Amino acid sequence: xxxxxxxxxxxxxxxxxxxxxxxxxxxxxxxxxxxxxxxxxxxxxxxxxxxxxxxxxxxxxxxxxxxxxxxxxxxxxxxxxxxxxxxxxxxxxxxxxxxxxxxxxxxxxxxxxxxxxxx
Amino acid sequence: xxxxxxxxxxxxxxxxxxxxxxxxxxxxxxxxxxxxxxxxxxxxxxxxxxxxxxxxxxxxxxxxxxxxxxxxxxxxxxxxxxxxxxxxxxxxxxxxxxxxxxxxxxx
Numbered sequence: 001x002x003x004x005x006x007x008x009x010x011x012x013x014x015x016x017x018x019x020x021x022x023x024x025x026x027x028x029x030x031x032x033x034x035x036x037x038x039x040x041x042x043x044x045x046x047x048x049x050x051x052x053x054x055x056x057x058x059x060x061x062x063x064x065x066x067x068x069x070x071x072x073x074x075x076x077x078x079x080x081x082x083x084x085x086x087x088x089x090x091x092x093x094x095x096x097x098x099x100x101x102x103x104x105x106x107x108x109x110x111x112x113x114x115x116x117x118x119x
Numbered sequence: 120x121x122x123x124x125x126x127x128x129x130x131x132x133x134x135x136x137x138x139x140x141x142x143x144x145x146x147x148x149x150x151x152x153x154x155x156x157x158x159x160x161x162x163x164x165x166x167x168x169x170x171x172x173x174x175x176x177x178x179x180x181x182x183x184x185x186x187x188x189x190x191x192x193x194x195x196x197x198x199x200x201x202x203x204x205x206x207x208x209x210x211x212x213x214x215x216x217x218x219x220x221x222x223x224x225x226x
Contacts, residue, residue: 035215037163044220045155045163045206050213061214062120095162103169104210105153109162 002026004034004096004110011116012086019082020113022096029077030054033099035106036070036081040092050099051079086117121145121209125218131226136197140221142190142207151211154183154192157220158203166205167192197223 007021022034035050049060051070058070067090071080079096094113097106122145132138142152150170155163165174167183170190180195194201202225207218 044204045157045208045217047208047215047217050215059213063214097162104151105165105168106155106163106208107165107174109164112162 002098002108004098004108006094006096006110006113009114009116011118014085014087014117014119016086016117017082017084018086018115019080020094020115022079022081022110024077024079024098027098030074032101034072034079035097035099036068036079037095037097037106038064038092039095039112048081048094053077053079086115088117088119090115091117120214121148121212121216123207123209123216123218125205125207125221127221128219129222129224131224132197133226134197134199137193137195138197138223139194140192140205140207140223142185142192142218144188144190144209144211147187148209148211150186151209152183152185152190153208153210154181155206155208156201156203157206163206194223199225 003025005023030053033052036048038046038048049070051058053072069082096110098108100107124143126141152170154167157163171183182193204220204222
C-alpha cells in the first residue's frame with residue numbers, strides 16, 4: 001500500500017529555521033517525483049515545488065524560489081521541505097504528494113503538516 | 120506561469136442535482152489537466168486526469184471534458200459525500216498551477 005506520512009505540526013517564531021518531512025512507503029521511492037503543495041489558512045492549493053529522488057532534480061515555483069529548499073534522503077525514502085528563516089506568511093498546511101510518471105498527476109498525498117509562524 | 124481560473128467560486132446545489140464546474144487556462148494546455156476533490160481537514164484526492172480519464176476507484180458520476188483552454192467537471196446526481204471543494208490543475212508546463220477552487224455546498 002502506497003503511503004506518504006508527514007511529520008507533525010510545528011509552531012515557530014519568525015526568523016527560525018524548520019525542516020518538515022514526508023516518508024514514503026509501498027513503492028519504489030527513486031522512481032516517482034515527490035511534490036509539495038501549500039495551502040494557506042482558508043485558501044486554495046498552491047504548487048510549491050518538486051524533486052525526483054532518482055537524481056535529485058528539483059523544480060520550484062517562482063513564488064517560493066529562494067525561500068524554501070526541497071531535498072531527499074534516499075536511504076530512508078524521505079523528502080523534506082525546509083526554511084532557513086520563517087516568516088509569518090509561511091503559515092500554512094503543507095502537503096507532500098507523489099507524482100505519477102507519464103500522467104504527471106499527484107496520485108497519493110500525505111496527511112499534511114501545519115506550520116504556524118507567529119511572534 | 121499558466122493561470123487557471125475556475126467558475127463559479129461557490130455553487131449551491133441539492134442532493135440529486137447535476138452540476139458543472141468550468142476551468143479555463145490562460146494558454147493552451149492540450150489535455151494536461153487534472154481535477155481534485157478536497158473535503159475539510161483532509162488532503163486533496165485525485166478524481167480525473169488528462170482532462171477526461173477517471174482515476175481508478177473514482178465513481179463514474181464524475182466526468183471531465185475539454186481541451187486547449189476550456190475544461191469542465193460534471194458531477195451527476197450529487198450525494199451528501201460530494202459536497203466539497205474541487206480544484207483543477209494544469210501540468211502542461213512548470214510551475215504546475217491550480218485553479219482557485221469551487222466549493223460545492225448544500226442549498
